[in-house]
Amino acid sequence: MRVLGIEGTAWCASAALHDTETDETRIESNPYEPESGGIHPREAAEHMADAIPEVVDTVLSDAAAEPGDRGIDAVAFSRGPGLGPCLRVVGTAARSLAGALDVPLVGVNHMVAHLEVGRHRSGFENPVCLNASGANAHLLGYHDGRYRILGETMDAGVGNAIDKFTRHVGWSHPGGPKVEAAAVEADGGALLDLPYVVKGMDFSFSGISSAANDAYDDGEPIEEVCFALQEHVFGMLTEVSERALSLTGADELVLGGGVGQNDRLREMLDTMCAARDAEFYAPESKFLRDNAGMIAILGAKMAAAGDTLQIPESSIDPNFRPDEVPVTWRSDASSVGYGGTSDRGSREVESGSDDPAHGSRESYRDRRGAEAVVEIVEEGRVDEASRVDEGIDGGVASRLVVKRRVPKRYRHPELDRSIRRDRTVSEARLTSEARRAGVPTPLVHDVDVPNATLTLQHVGDHDLAADLDGVSKATEKRGAAEGENSRRPEGWARTVGEHLARLHSAGMVHGDPTTRNVRVGDRRLNADRTGREGVDQAAADVFLIDFGLGYHSGHVEDHAMDLHVFEGSVVATAAEPEPLIEAFESGYGEYGNREVLDRLRDVRGRGRYQ
Numbered sequence: 058m059r060v061l062g063i064e065g066t067a068w069c070a071s072a073a074l075h076d077t078e079t080d081e082t083r084i085e086s087n088p089y090e091p092e093s094g095g096i097h098p099r100e101a102a103e104h105m106a107d108a109i110p111e112v113v114d115t116v117l118s119d120a121a122a123e124p125g126d127r128g129i130d131a132v133a134f135s136r137g138p139g140l141g142p143c144l145r146v147v148g149t150a151a152r153s154l155a156g157a158l159d160v161p162l163v164g165v166n167h168m169v170a171h172l173e174v175g176r177h178r179s180g181f182e183n184p185v186c187l188n189a190s191g192a193n194a195h196l197l198g199y200h201d202g203r204y205r206i207l208g209e210t211m212d213a214g215v216g217n218a219i220d221k222f223t224r225h226v227g228w229s230h231p232g233g234p235k236v237e238a239a240a241v242e243a244d245g246g247a248l249l250d251l252p253y254v255v256k257g258m259d260f261s262f263s264g265i266s267s268a269a270n271d272a273y274d275d276g277e278p279i280e281e282v283c284f285a286l287q288e289h290v291f292g293m294l295t296e297v298s299e300r301a302l303s304l305t306g307a308d309e310l311v312l313g314g315g316v317g318q319n320d321r322l323r324e325m326l327d328t329m330c331a332a333r334d335a336e337f338y339a340p341e342s343k344f345l346r347d348n349a350g351m352i353a354i355l356g357a358k359m360a361a362a363g364d365t366l367q368i369p370e371s372s373i374d375p376n377f378r379p380d381e382v383p384v385t386w387r388s389d390a391s392s393v394g395y396g397g398t399s400d401r402g403s404r405e406v407e408s409g410s411d412d413p414a415h416g417s418r419e420s421y422r423d424r425r426g427a428e429a430v431v432e433i434v435e436e437g438r439v440d441e442a443s444r445v446d447e448g449i450d451g452g453v454a455s456r457l458v459v460k461r462r463v464p465k466r467y468r469h470p471e472l473d474r475s476i477r478r479d480r481t482v483s484e485a486r487l488t489s490e491a492r493r494a495g496v497p498t499p500l501v502h503d504v505d506v507p508n509a510t511l512t513l514q515h516v517g518d519h520d521l522a523a524d525l526d527g528v529s530k531a532t533e534k535r536g537a538a539e540g541e542n543s544r545r546p547e548g549w550a551r552t553v554g555e556h557l558a559r560l561h562s563a564g565m566v567h568g569d570p571t572t573r574n575v576r577v578g579d580r581r582l583n584a585d586r587t588g589r590e591g592v593d594q595a596a597a598d599v600f601l602i603d604f605g606l607g608y609h610s611g612h613v614e615d616h617a618m619d620l621h622v623f624e625g626s627v628v629a630t631a632a633e634p635e636p637l638i639e640a641f642e643s644g645y646g647e648y649g650n651r652e653v654l655d656r657l658r659d660v661r662g663r664g665r666y667q
């Protein structure tokens with residue numbers, strides 16, 4: 058099959074011909090280069106109107122000149138997201154071409170094209186995908202017929218965030234390559250401190266662009282600012298990518314988008330994947346930046362699946378989100394989701410050590426999460442004096458979790474040290490404070506800041522992600538058979554809402570309340586807690602853990618963000634997220650501030666493609 062692709066969402070007017078038999082893609086592009094400042098939508102659209110007919114002509118006449126011209130089987134175009142005036146030019150050109158050639162029309166989502174090109178060329182089965190482009194930044198994973206958004210920027214796209222700084226210092230568009238070149242010239246001294254903002258698998262760049270502008274205005278050498286900007290921005294993207302791999306159990310990562318051309322970003326992602334035995338693939342530059350090559354490649358897959366458009370329904374969509382696209386071209390049943398059970402990072406080791414001086418160690422488990430190594434230790438008896446917290450009766454056989462935040466080689470060593478230290482301290486402090494506010498959390502037994510290590514009480518017998526994924530259906534049945542108060546996932550979700558409301562009312566934010574950070578079900582602890590400290594049966598078997606990204610805040614926006622992170626993790630996992638989200642919000646509404654729920658609608662609806 059031979060498919061003509063047309064791209065023109067913002068700056069690149071491009072046409073391409075992809076031949077599925079030879080897997081060759083012929084690309085012709087004409088970029089718009091603003092004389093000053095960033096992209097002006099009207100000028101960009103004028104550029105598209107001039108340049109698109111030219112690039113299409115070139116590709117078509119080249120094709121016709123080939124010996125044994127086999128014609129064109131479909132016309133694919135970028136339907137969105139992008140700048141409305143530009144997209145309209147592309148849509149009109151594509152419709153008239155499909156009509157003239159009398160072939161089907163295919164409407165391609167530009168963001169899905171950015172990632173499918175990497176999947177196509179790597180041959181990976183089921184990767185997590187990081188899109189690092191100008192106007193966007195997000196992590197996607199395929200689940201149940203859609204690409205779900207596992208995490209995304211809460212404000213600017215990554216390229217735009219960097220370009221905002223380069224505009225400030227008077228460099229021409231695009232700024233990304235100039236920042237990369239300047240960063241190489243930095244002298245490697247102390248790393249400038251810039252905001253590093255990760256919330257679950259979401260992240261924010263708005264503070265970092267302004268802080269970089271301020272640093273430059275304060276006379277910091279531009280090379281140092283560029284260096285720090287890259288270390289922070291790409292460190293954040295690499296961290297959330299690792300978290301997505303860990304949470305989904307996926308072991309393949311592909312990179313897409315124009316910023317993916319940056320060597321430092323590729324190096325970080327490569328180092329991170331190597332350290333966790335995951336495969337990393339970044340396509341060559343021409344398949345990363347905008348052009349019609351990726352549109353023709355995905356267009357061909359869609360056309361082969363019969364996923365074509367009738368003219369009346371072929372309108373463009375400037376806010377076209379990747380999770381709105383029904384994935385018709387993948388027949389595989391495989392999925393990535395929060396409940397991923399093929400956690401390659403985990404292994405179980407029976408240690409058998411039975412030294413009474415250190416308590417009897419019945420089993421030892423080493424689990425590699427995204428940022429920490431967790432060891433579970435069975436102890437015969439907990440030494441009362443070693444507890445930082447007080448609260449449960451001594452002398453019970455107890456399971457401990459030893460959690461160590463391991464150094465990350467992909468990250469700048471200074472940044473790495475301060476992140477691990479800060480998170481260890483926050484986790485210890487907030488875990489205890491939350492419990493005092495009535496939210497069930499593990500007891501903190503020991504805090505070792507220099508080694509970024511915490512010793513915590515083991516709570517729950519599985520996490521909520523496993524529940525949503527159906528893994529623990531058996532557990533539920535067993536509970537029912539034993540005549541216990543067996544609870545459905547909606548019940549857990551509701552309780553999480555209540556817990557977050559209590560936490561927020563006490564002026565705290567969890568920072569990462571995903572379904573993996575909710576531990577459920579522990580009969581022994583229920584018995585121990587029920588009726589005490591005002592903790593009732595329903596609430597006592599749902600625990601919040603992992604407060605490393607937590608902080609103190611009474612702001613409605615920060616509280617709404619917690620709810621958004623939780624709901625994002627539910628949507629990424631559950632086949633039917635709606636009832637869970639409803640239960641969660643009703644639980645929150647019971648004890649929490651209504652304003653936060655209103656703000657949540659805002660956060661959700663915020664257009665992120667400006």
Ligand SMILES: C[C@@H](O)[C@H](NC(=O)OP(=O)(O)OC[C@H]1O[C@@H](n2cnc3c(N)ncnc32)[C@H](O)[C@@H]1O)C(=O)O
Pocket residue numbers: 066067068138139140167168171189190191192193214215216217219220231232233234237314315316317318319320345346347
């Ligand atoms: C909606 C669509 O129009 C948009 N496309 C887009 O932004 O073009 P793309 O080619 O994916 O990315 C361009 C961005 O990529 C950055 N860029 C290019 N080379 C870079 C480099 N070596 N280092 C850092 N950034 C780089 C540019 O500065 C610019 O911000 C998108 O995909 O979000």
Ligand SMILES: [Fe+2]
Pocket residue numbers: 167171190191314315346347
């Ligand atoms: Fe793009």
